[in-house]
Amino acid sequence: xxxxxxxxxxxxxxxxxxxxxxxxxxxxxxxxxxxxxxxxxxxxxxxxxxxxxxxxxxxxxxxxxxxxxxxxxxxxxxxxxxxxxxxxxxxxxxxxxxxxxxxxxxxxxxxxxxxxxxxxxxxxxxxxxxxxxxxxxxxxxxxxxxxxxxxxxxxxxxxxxxxxxxxxxxxxxxxxxxxxxxxxxxxxxxxxxxxxxxxxxxxxxxxxxxxxxxxxxxxxxxxxxxxxxxxxxxxxxxxxxxxxxxxxxxxxxxxx
Amino acid sequence: xxxxxxxxxxxxxxxxxxxxxxxxxxxxxxxxxxxxxxxxxxxxxxxxxxxxxxxxxxxxxxxxxxxxxxxxxxxxxxxxxxxxxxxxxxxxxxxxxxxxxxxxxxxxxxxxxxxxxxxxxxxxxxxxxxxxxxxxxxxxxxxxxxxxxxxxxxxxxxxxxxxxxxxxxxxxxxxxxxxxxxxxxxxxxxxxxxxxxxxxxxxxxxxxxxxxxxxxxxxxxxxxxxxxxxxxxxxxxxxxxxxxxxxxxxxxxxxxxxxxxxxxxxxx
Numbered sequence: 001x002x003x004x005x006x007x008x009x010x011x012x013x014x015x016x017x018x019x020x021x022x023x024x025x026x027x028x029x030x031x032x033x034x035x036x037x038x039x040x041x042x043x044x045x046x047x048x049x050x051x052x053x054x055x056x057x058x059x060x061x062x063x064x065x066x067x068x069x070x071x072x073x074x075x076x077x078x079x080x081x082x083x084x085x086x087x088x089x090x091x092x093x094x095x096x097x098x099x100x101x102x103x104x105x106x107x108x109x110x111x112x113x114x115x116x117x118x119x120x121x122x123x124x125x126x127x128x129x130x131x132x133x134x135x136x137x138x139x140x141x142x143x144x145x146x147x148x149x150x151x152x153x154x155x156x157x158x159x160x161x162x163x164x165x166x167x168x169x170x171x172x173x174x175x176x177x178x179x180x181x182x183x184x185x186x187x188x189x190x191x192x193x194x195x196x197x198x199x200x201x202x203x204x205x206x207x208x209x210x211x212x213x214x215x216x217x218x219x220x221x222x223x224x225x226x227x228x229x230x231x232x233x234x235x236x237x238x239x240x241x242x243x244x245x246x247x248x249x250x251x252x253x254x255x256x
Numbered sequence: 257x258x259x260x261x262x263x264x265x266x267x268x269x270x271x272x273x274x275x276x277x278x279x280x281x282x283x284x285x286x287x288x289x290x291x292x293x294x295x296x297x298x299x300x301x302x303x304x305x306x307x308x309x310x311x312x313x314x315x316x317x318x319x320x321x322x323x324x325x326x327x328x329x330x331x332x333x334x335x336x337x338x339x340x341x342x343x344x345x346x347x348x349x350x351x352x353x354x355x356x357x358x359x360x361x362x363x364x365x366x367x368x369x370x371x372x373x374x375x376x377x378x379x380x381x382x383x384x385x386x387x388x389x390x391x392x393x394x395x396x397x398x399x400x401x402x403x404x405x406x407x408x409x410x411x412x413x414x415x416x417x418x419x420x421x422x423x424x425x426x427x428x429x430x431x432x433x434x435x436x437x438x439x440x441x442x443x444x445x446x447x448x449x450x451x452x453x454x455x456x457x458x459x460x461x462x463x464x465x466x467x468x469x470x471x472x473x474x475x476x477x478x479x480x481x482x483x484x485x486x487x488x489x490x491x492x493x494x495x496x497x498x499x500x501x502x503x504x505x506x507x508x509x510x511x512x513x514x515x516x517x518x519x520x521x522x523x524x
Contacts, residue, residue, distance in 0.1 A: 056430050080431035086424050090446045090521075099442070103432040151432065 343402015
């Protein structure tokens with residue numbers, strides 16, 4: 001059974017002016033352990049789709065199934081990472097990364113230790129008792145990753161988590177996130193504007209058209225690139241041809 | 257000279273400069289106080305100003321000693337201080353509770369919005385006579401005055417800050433399946449602490465206004481009573497003594513709130 005099934009999802013935003021169709025007849029299945037990227041012009045409803053998968057909003061029409069069950073009943077299996085870290089400034093790093101455990105009732109000495117161990121493993125040492133403002137942007141986003149992973153979600157939704165970082169930090173974090181997700185065999189959906197990032201990190205890339213959001217095409221990344229870390233993939237000879245292909249595809253989307 | 261010593265020297269210079277700056281500021285602040293009171297005393301002695309109206313620091317001091325000896329100053333001050341602190345606490349807490357209620361029930365907030373605007377625009381001290389008739393000419397109505405003057409503005413300001421908390425913090429909590437109650441305790445409330453502290457600071461001043469006006473009207477006891485009594489018997493030394501006491505006590509309350517702020521808000 002696929003871990004995620006999106007079945008004929010339609011979603012409309014209603015405002016005082018009008019009702020706008022954000023997503024139109026969207027269908028997609030994702031297998032366990034897969035890494036998918038969503039690429040497309042702004043306004044193509046990618047963030048809306050993530051919110052629907054996360055069970056935060058209900059689709060106007062259609063169904064989203066996680067392991068065969070309705071998405072809104074499966075919130076606990078989803079981890080969501082936003083563009084900015086949104087660490088709570090009044091909580092210490094430890095309190096921040098364990099908040100999910102506390103809210104889901106999974107908090108115990110064991111899970112606390114595991115979470116702190118993960119924090120140290122991804123290079124955040126001696127910051128447990130610090131406050132977020134004392135950390136750099138990259139460190140904060142890493143803490144946000146730990147917060148997301150702490151509750152052991154099966155699917156990770158990454159909503160442009162690297163776009164607010166400087167280029168070098170972004171490349172390092174891509175590798176770190178990729179390795180961490182592979183290690184724990186997580187399924188991930190990444191929303192991004194960066195074609196290179198999509199190719200470097202994912203197994204499949206979903207290209208969206210805008211207004212209303214619709215899947216234009218799904219591109220499979222060659223196995224040669226999938227095996228590499230994102231940083232290596234960017235240097236790989238197969239990288240450039242697929243980049244060109246997606247670039248042209250997106251150009252044609254924007255022109256129509 | 258090595259790098260370390262060089263840095264140390266630059267640091268020492270900076271600290272020395274800061275210390276000097278602080279001393280200069282303190283010096284001028286002291287000078288102003290001394291100059292103000294000396295000038296006041298001299299102007300009064302030489303009748304540049306009418307001593308009957310403006311009194312003088314020395315006569316205020318003598319009155320202070322007398323009033324301390326016969327224990328009347330202490331009792332009046334304690335009464336006023338109790339009323340103010342109670343009014344301040346009741347007003348602030350009730351205001352925050354109302355704000356929480358409005359946040360919890362958005363429809364209620366939509367319904368009461370115009371009434372809040374009217375209540376806020378209305379000068380609350382004008383309600384004084386009604387309060388005194390309703391609650392009796394006693395401490396309760398004075399505390400109510402101290403509270404009512406700050407309650408509406410606290411509600412409006414705190415509710416606005418509740419609404420302005422970044423929705424993405426809620427989104428983070430939602431992804432962990434948090435309840436609405438948890439949104440409030442984990443994000444909305446702590447995110448609004450800085451705003452609440454600044455309303456506390458405003459409320460210190462407002463409660464004093466409410467309580468003093470209340471004491472004017474009830475005219476039985478307290479520093480406000482001392483002012484109105486001094487005014488009626490033309491004893492402006494008494495009026496000024498009360499004013500100085502109020503200034504002193506309200507500054508102490510303000511300092512306490514600042515101290516509380518430092519305790520509560522740990523981030524820079």
